[in-house]
Amino acid sequence: MTSLIPHLVNGLTLGLLFALIALGFTLIVGVMEVINLAHGSLFTLGAYLALSTIGAGWFAGTPFGTWWLELPMASRYFIGLALGPVLAGLAGMLLELCLRPTYGKAPLYGLLLTFGAALVIEEVIRLGWGTGEQSMPVPQMISGAFLMGGLIFSTYKFYAAGFAIVAILLVWLFLERTPYGAIIKAGAHDSEMVRALGYDLARLRLIVFGFGSALAGMAGMVMAPIWGLRPHLGIDVVIPAFLIIVIGGVGSFWGAVAAAILVGLATGITGAYAPAWSLMSMYILLIAIVGFRARGLLGRRSALEN
Numbered sequence: 001m002t003s004l005i006p007h008l009v010n011g012l013t014l015g016l017l018f019a020l021i022a023l024g025f026t027l028i029v030g031v032m033e034v035i036n037l038a039h040g041s042l043f044t045l046g047a048y049l050a051l052s053t054i055g056a057g058w059f060a061g062t063p064f065g066t067w068w069l070e071l072p073m074a075s076r077y078f079i080g081l082a083l084g085p086v087l088a089g090l091a092g093m094l095l096e097l098c099l100r101p102t103y104g105k106a107p108l109y110g111l112l113l114t115f116g117a118a119l120v121i122e123e124v125i126r127l128g129w130g131t132g133e134q135s136m137p138v139p140q141m142i143s144g145a146f147l148m149g150g151l152i153f154s155t156y157k158f159y160a161a162g163f164a165i166v167a168i169l170l171v172w173l174f175l176e177r178t179p180y181g182a183i184i185k186a187g188a189h190d191s192e193m194v195r196a197l198g199y200d201l202a203r204l205r206l207i208v209f210g211f212g213s214a215l216a217g218m219a220g221m222v223m224a225p226i227w228g229l230r231p232h233l234g235i236d237v238v239i240p241a242f243l244i245i246v247i248g249g250v251g252s253f254w255g256a257v258a259a260a261i262l263v264g265l266a267t268g269i270t271g272a273y274a275p276a277w278s279l280m281s282m283y284i285l286l287i288a289i290v291g292f293r294a295r296g297l298l299g300r301r302s303a304l305e306n
Helices: 002-032 039-055 063-069 073-102 107-129 155-177 179-189 191-196 201-227 233-248 253-273 275-292
Strands: 145-148 151-154
Touching: 002 039, 002 151, 002 155, 002 179, 002 201, 002 233, 002 253, 039 073, 039 107, 039 201, 039 233, 073 107, 073 201, 107 233, 151 155, 155 179, 155 201, 155 253, 179 191, 179 201, 191 201, 201 233, 233 253, 233 275, 253 275
Parallel strands: none
Antiparallel strands: 145 151
8 A cells, every 4th residue: 555655646646737737628618619639739838938938048148048047946947937828828829819710610620720730839849949858947945855654755746736736726716706707607608698798709718718728838837847848748638638628527627627636546556557558547537437427527417318
């Protein structure tokens, strides 16, 4: 049992970070009714932008770059943590503007456009940062390991789990306790009703897309020190995000969080004891849950169900 605890901690951390990715994905699916295949690429782009912010990549070799690198690592890290998601959010808003001509048409148009956007973003990353794998530096205060109960744990993974819990709660409070959050939730249930009430649906979609993309960029920044950075990382992210919103129930906030934790635990534990089944485990989980409950863990009842 003792040997299982570190893998449970790793799986839980992974699940909480998956939840951050999936929440942005599920907001976009709910309000836009578009499956954003570029979500994983925005996750990767946010992490790379944060990496350049920490390392002064845009100003390397200039007096400003030299001054920037003299700042404490912690300051540069947390500025990158703020700037990377903001820039990913702006990239997502640009993508939403490109999507507008597809609204009201067959869903295939939106799918193809976001798939094309994913390829473009991945190529931009290759041109800007190269094809090799890179690592994200972290401040000393959240690096290393510590001993607890005779077991060694990664300090950074505890930080990442705590960060994800705080971020998830803040997103929930925003959706549940603010007027704009209420409009977003209403838009996820019936966007035409929101328009009929006089709200600017185009602006709502733009903000939701930017917000969801910023969540993806934030998750990318926090996960990068664990997973490493490579241009095609997006495909490793968008598949779990899609599976999670199906398992949790499309449009369900806490369903997505619960499903993300289950997927994280399944992949974390199988990764330790049966690595060949690590990727397969999330598909088995999908079949096991959706096979017995078609609307997912906390999804709304379908009109097609008896």
